[in-house]
Amino acid sequence: MWVENMNYDNRNVANEVTMVKNTKNQSIPEKFKKIIGNVLQTSYPKRQGATSEVQFFHAEQGNYVCKCSSLPKYRSWLLKEAKVMQELNAKTALSIPTYLDFEEDENNSYLLMSMEPGIPLREALIVAKTVEEKKNLIHSFGTKLRTVHETDPPLKWKQQACWLDMQLKRAAYNLNNYEVDGNQQLLEKLILNKPETIPQTLIHGDCTIDNVLVTDNQVHTFIDLSETAFGDPRYDIALAIRSFLFDKELLDAFYTGYRLQQITNEEFNYFDGGLYEFF
Known part of the structure; x- marks a missing residue:
């Protein structure tokens, strides 16, 4: 991982x-x-x-x-x-x-x-002077991601095939045609060990701390939207928490804002250390 x-x-x-x-x-x-x-x-x-x-x-x-x-x-x-x-x-x-x-x-x-106002969350966290400021930023990140997952997507997006199945096919294509961090062994492992299916939602698709902008000490705007889709919200959560996974205070602050669900270590590894390696 x-x-x-x-x-x-x-x-x-x-x-x-x-x-x-x-x-x-x-x-x-x-x-x-x-x-x-x-x-x-x-x-x-x-x-x-x-x-x-x-x-x-x-x-x-x-x-x-x-x-x-x-x-x-x-x-x-x-x-x-x-x-x-x-x-x-x-x-x-x-x-x-x-x-x-x-x-x-x-x-x-x-x-x-x-051009929307603000600085990326990564930069805001670096310049934050106290733990409380960082916790407030991460809490707002969780809250803002919840608004994405609760937003009704365009109707035709809901009619598409299973997002994870499509991503695994894209992963195979990327592996064969582009330079990626993943390999054939990892791809086969992902195909054989797909997590339990859960309801799909609107997802950002690349929800790292680089792809949200902060204004007035709150996460406000999502950017870099090429992977936005009707998909598995656990993927967004995994990418969102990857920077502070081992900081309990920040992780708790995120989930307090997000509220909808928490992912397991196995789910985190599947999406962040697995599927993301092909994109």
Whole structure:
């Protein structure tokens, strides 16, 4: 079992710090430029993630995020995120960025969305000065995740096949076609030892402390939505608690906010140390 240390970065590097410069010329679709209008400044993540390059545009009429992916695998993820955002914006009241546009050319895919205020939970936990502040942040994380799992998903999402079965098929495909952390032995173990079936809910699908934003000392906004689906809520819980699994105070604070259920060690290992290794 591998559990990340909260003080270090993991695979999903978030945009907690930016380097800002003046700019007028950006290599983004012309349609995006018309939506954004007059750009005053452009900022970039201090560290870019592996799946897309991100730019933040600070314009006269607001702030915007542009994500750009070039590899086929990540272009498909970006298209999926665009479709997910459109549906969730239209059919739920979840706190997520607003979808604005999606464009493709021969080499790249681009997603434009609103830039929401806040810093990633990981960063907020690092700068928190007391244990009580950290507990309050994690409690709000649990509370906010509960709102996701209690939100009714778009109707057509409910009509899809079993999420876990689909994920195992995707895991096999990823193993055969991409570089992943998992291996054939682990995949066979996951297929043979599927956990007991529970009711599916709307899930974030990559619910780490990097993919939620904090404002006013409360988790408020979910970002990076390409894996959002009608799926197994235990997967979200496993990824949510992976950074503080062995900190009883923080773990208790999370479950006090979440309230819906707790996962076993076996379930945590299946989802975080198992299935997640293929994505």
